Amino acid sequence: MPTINRIEDLQAWQKARWLSSNIHQTTRDKLFQDDLDLKRQIRRSGGSVMDNIAEGFGRGNRGEFIQFLGIARGSLTEVKSQLYRSLDNQYLTKLIFDDLYSQADEVGRIIDKLLLYLNNSTNKGRRYSKGTDGDNVEP
Template sequence: MATVERFEDLNVWKAAREFCKLIHQFTLRNDFCNDFKLVSQIRASSGSVMDNIAEGFERDGNKEFCQFLSFSKGSCGEARSQLYRALDAGYISKADFDQAYNQAMEISKMLSGFIAYLKETELKGRKFK
């Protein structure tokens, strides 16, 4: 397995970035953009998915990384809940909801798998070399 040197190399971070971009595009729409509180919340939670992956990676130790991946997973769930609010308010279509929801679920699965891997690996991070 290749050594990952930057969080930008992680597929889960790349997927989270795409999810964040999709959410941002949704929030630019006329009706949606006027719901300032929901826009702020869903942008923050979707951004936290990718940001917590990055922050945890930069901590250089698996225990802290797992903790931040868990935060990321929580933010992913929060964004999914907010997607329901956007759908129920008529800000996004069912097709848009399904696209974003499926992306979020895939990210959650990737995060769960990554956490499990980090808990089992003998590698403990650069901090502990």
């Protein structure tokens, strides 16, 4: 497998970015204007998923990357809970809820596969490599 050198090439980050963007678009709906706290929180949680993937990747070592992927996974679960709150409060249709929830599930599966790979890898990460620019992460 090829080494990933840029966060933009990491599928987990790409999909988390897509989810965050779709949450942001969806919460522009006037129905969310009555619950600004929920609107802000679901946007923050959605952004936190991609941001924690990026931060962990940028740390340059496997242990911290694993730690930040765990935080991203927690934020993703928070997004799912907030999607239920949005559905229960009728801010989302069932169709939109199902679509966003499915996207969140996909991000979760990708994060889980990446965690499995990293937990089984002997590569410590870029910080411990001599003379390389790469983060030594395979997709």
